Amino acid sequence: MRIQDIIEGKKEWRVHVARVKALPKDYQIVYKEIEKYLFKVGPVELTDGIDLLSGIVNFFEEGVALGKGVLEVTDSDVAAFCDDLIKDSKTYADIYQESVDQEVNKAMKKVKDKTK
Known part of the structure; x- marks a missing residue:
């Protein structure tokens, strides 16, 4: 990454x-x-x-312009609102879950191998 890119960011x-x-x-x-x-x-x-976050600000600015309260815009379950925004994206939580599953599977395989 160039210094100019950092400054622009x-x-x-x-x-x-x-x-x-x-x-x-x-x-x-x-x-x-x-x-x-x-x-x-x-x-x-x-x-x-920044694109995702800017999109949220755009959405919020529209809500303000319409005179709506923030929970009218997002609904009262803000976490569900967030999950919906990223529903088609792989998350760090997904990666962590996959690594845990792999470790459990390895451990279970070792246990099975020892019992044979």
């Missing part, structure tokens, strides 16, 4: 953060929770996470 992020801060407080709170959730669960195929 930081500029984009600052603009994004400014848009979030311009939202009403309830929207900001829910946005931050969504951001935390997505950073934790993490869709791995997402090459540019």
